[in-house]
Amino acid sequence: MPELMNYNCYSREEWSHFHGQYFHNITDADLEQIKSVDDEVSLTDVQQIYSPIRHLLHLYLLNYQQLSQAKAQFLGQKPHKIPFIIGISGSVAVGKSTTARLLKVMLQRTYPQYKIEQITTDGFLYPNQELQRRGILQEKGFPWSYDNQKLLQFLEDVKANRHPVAYPSYSHENYDIVANQTNLIDDPDILIMEGINVLQLPQNQQIYVSDYFDFAIYVDADPQLIEQWYIHRFKGFLKAQQKHPDPQNYYYQYLQRPPQDVMAMAHRVWREVNYKNLVEYIAPTMSRADLILHKTTGHVIDQVLLKKY
Ligand SMILES: Nc1ncnc2c1ncn2[C@@H]1O[C@H](COP(=O)(O)OP(=O)(O)O)[C@@H](O)[C@H]1O
Numbered sequence: 001m002p003e004l005m006n007y008n009c010y011s012r013e014e015w016s017h018f019h020g021q022y023f024h025n026i027t028d029a030d031l032e033q034i035k036s037v038d039d040e041v042s043l044t045d046v047q048q049i050y051s052p053i054r055h056l057l058h059l060y061l062l063n064y065q066q067l068s069q070a071k072a073q074f075l076g077q078k079p080h081k082i083p084f085i086i087g088i089s090g091s092v093a094v095g096k097s098t099t100a101r102l103l104k105v106m107l108q109r110t111y112p113q114y115k116i117e118q119i120t121t122d123g124f125l126y127p128n129q130e131l132q133r134r135g136i137l138q139e140k141g142f143p144w145s146y147d148n149q150k151l152l153q154f155l156e157d158v159k160a161n162r163h164p165v166a167y168p169s170y171s172h173e174n175y176d177i178v179a180n181q182t183n184l185i186d187d188p189d190i191l192i193m194e195g196i197n198v199l200q201l202p203q204n205q206q207i208y209v210s211d212y213f214d215f216a217i218y219v220d221a222d223p224q225l226i227e228q229w230y231i232h233r234f235k236g237f238l239k240a241q242q243k244h245p246d247p248q249n250y251y252y253q254y255l256q257r258p259p260q261d262v263m264a265m266a267h268r269v270w271r272e273v274n275y276k277n278l279v280e281y282i283a284p285t286m287s288r289a290d291l292i293l294h295k296t297t298g299h300v301i302d303q304v305l306l307k308k309y
């Protein structure tokens, strides 16, 4: 973990005291619901790490709502809802989507009256056919493999309350954008957007994705651990195919090949694509986050860094 002078760094124990008085402790019913997000999520993490994050987000949200109202008054406009957007960044397979789902469940239980949505920027990748046409299929996930204009327009439409707003989705199982499927975001109070690229500064553009964020989180870990998590997820997709083979599934092709060759290929893809992307384009964006969650073995969060100013 590099030294970042503009952050305060807290151990897990120190951070666990910041849960505040706003909320009751996490109840058994909360935990039950959280377990439905991911069986493997540690409930100690929920109590010690996520409960203080919920408290912090509550403060940001209150402040945001007050400022939005004051701004509308200043402009002589009727106060109106402007969605609060939380961005979550970090390496491929570091646990962004698990973190996003967990936060969503916790926030939804805290604010049952709010509509909370979650999306991933994976859907804004160009389809494989277009990546191939551009000769960048082996660079999936790199900044230029996304339709950044479409991503920015999506955020602009959500913030401007133009609803419902359509967005595309990506399937890890098919390894491609899902064709002919439109998903809708309709009038959210809070939107959680996760993706490897959300804190990047694209060239030739004046607006950045993070300009639309009201709070940003970066999930960090030692790359050697992330490689293990990537391989674990890869094996999970393979196992699912062994159980229920489906010729349309991207991982089906690997069932016919010697397992050691397949695993060597997965490690090579990690090294040559995802690790390269992490070092060159993702990790350098870490210091744009308001909060950094540092994970160690077994996805345990051992340190939390909060931006000072
Ligand atoms: N807190 C956690 N506890 C246990 N396993 C986790 C946790 N977070 C993520 N994982 C596992 O790590 C892998 C990568 O997580 P995922 O959320 O898919 O990452 P990302 O969205 O960053 O690519 C998945 O197999 C997931 O089940």
Ligand SMILES: CC(C)(COP(=O)(O)O)[C@@H](O)C(=O)NCCC(=O)O
Residues within 6 Å of the ligand: 091, 092, 093, 096, 120, 122, 140, 141, 195, 196, 269, 273, 274
């Ligand atoms: C679609 C992704 C760019 C995004 O990854 P995510 O953050 O969803 O894990 C990544 O899973 C990916 O497909 N990378 C290309 C190399 C590969 O792993 O096959």
